[in-house]
Amino acid sequence: MKFGLQHPNFSFDYNSQDNNISQISDSLNKLVTKAENSGFDSFWVMDHFHQIQFVGRPEEPMLEGWAVISFLAGITTKIKLGTLVTGIIYRYPSILAKVAATLDVLSKGRLFMGIGAGWNDQESLSYGISFPSTQERFLRLEEGIQIIRKMWTEEPHASFNGRYYQISNAYCNPKPVQKPSPPILIGGSGERKTLRIVATYADACNLFGSPETVRKKLEILKEHCKSVGRDYDSILKTKLGAIVVDDNEETAKDRVKQSFGGFPEEQIKEFVIYGTPEDISRQIERLEQVGIQYLIVDLEPARVLEALDTFASKVMNRIL
Numbered sequence: 001m002k003f004g005l006q007h008p009n010f011s012f013d014y015n016s017q018d019n020n021i022s023q024i025s026d027s028l029n030k031l032v033t034k035a036e037n038s039g040f041d042s043f044w045v046m047d048h049f050h051q052i053q054f055v056g057r058p059e060e061p062m063l064e065g066w067a068v069i070s071f072l073a074g075i076t077t078k079i080k081l082g083t084l085v086t087g088i089i090y091r092y093p094s095i096l097a098k099v100a101a102t103l104d105v106l107s108k109g110r111l112f113m114g115i116g117a118g119w120n121d122q123e124s125l126s127y128g129i130s131f132p133s134t135q136e137r138f139l140r141l142e143e144g145i146q147i148i149r150k151m152w153t154e155e156p157h158a159s160f161n162g163r164y165y166q167i168s169n170a171y172c173n174p175k176p177v178q179k180p181s182p183p184i185l186i187g188g189s190g191e192r193k194t195l196r197i198v199a200t201y202a203d204a205c206n207l208f209g210s211p212e213t214v215r216k217k218l219e220i221l222k223e224h225c226k227s228v229g230r231d232y233d234s235i236l237k238t239k240l241g242a243i244v245v246d247d248n249e250e251t252a253k254d255r256v257k258q259s260f261g262g263f264p265e266e267q268i269k270e271f272v273i274y275g276t277p278e279d280i281s282r283q284i285e286r287l288e289q290v291g292i293q294y295l296i297v298d299l300e301p302a303r304v305l306e307a308l309d310t311f312a313s314k315v316m317n318r319i320l
Contacts, residue, residue, distance in 0.1 A: 004042035004296035038312035042080035073107035085187035087118025093144035097151035109177035116187040199224035204236035215290040238294040244274035277314035
């Protein structure tokens with residue numbers, strides 16, 4: 001099992017009372033440096049322009065994801081960097097391929113490319129971005145991934161003539177450092193569309209859910225792999241989940257209620273892993289048993305450095 005850390009909430013990275021937003025860069029520096037030194041394999045931010053409902057209010061602070069990981073590439077040396085995940089409708093695929101290749105070069109081969117069909121219609125429309133139907137967004141995702149792969153691998157230039165996207169003799173020079181290309185992770189658990197696209201194009205999937213849910217999703221992914229002739233074992237199986245850890249089980253439960261009290265209990269069980277370090281270790285081992293190889297975690301934003309120390313020293317060190 002490998003571990004990644006996602007940082008979806010910037011509201012606690014500065015003193016909001018005096019609105020000293022210049023503190024955000026220092027907070028991110030401390031967090032990513034501690035994550036790298038603690039053994040996390042990757043660091044992720046969301047690719048959103050508004051805060052999302054499960055995390056906070058839309059008006060809360062949200063930094064642009066690709067700018068953030070570019071900043072972090074300059075202050076780290078080992079940890080992989082990615083967006084979890086970039087909506088294909090937000091940027092033209094050839095431009096996205098160029099941005100991503102540049103980051104991989106400047107980070108010396110540490111990009112972990114996260115991408116998806118996009119889902120946030122309110123955010124998209126607020127920014128003047130067209131929000132097509134579900135079917136069209138997934139068709140765009142398929143075309144977009146093909147363009148990105150072509151831009152990263154074909155010499156001397158790449159061309160593509162799709163229904164939604166077209167490029168002609170597009171140069172992407174320099175190519176990414178990672179060969180044959182940086183890994184592409186597709187986010188989402190949709191059984192008919194998303195997992196089929198994972199089987200066809202992706203190096204990694206990113207799922208939500210309890211061990212029972214994950215087991216079902218991976219069985220469906222395995223069937224899609226059979227239908228398209230893909231080696232199921234060649235796909236890295238990752239999961240995103242929130243962690244609430246404390247040496248006292250009741251304290252952990254109380255903090256879950258404070259953070260997620262507005263959500264149904266069944267939904268909390270699908271996304272949140274909580275309890276003592278021993279409890280959490282057992283739950284992670286259960287995820288590993290059903291096929292998860294890589295766990296990306298959200299830690300409590302109001303105490304993220306303390307939570308990172310506890311999780312790394314008492315959970316990751318027990319498992320790694």
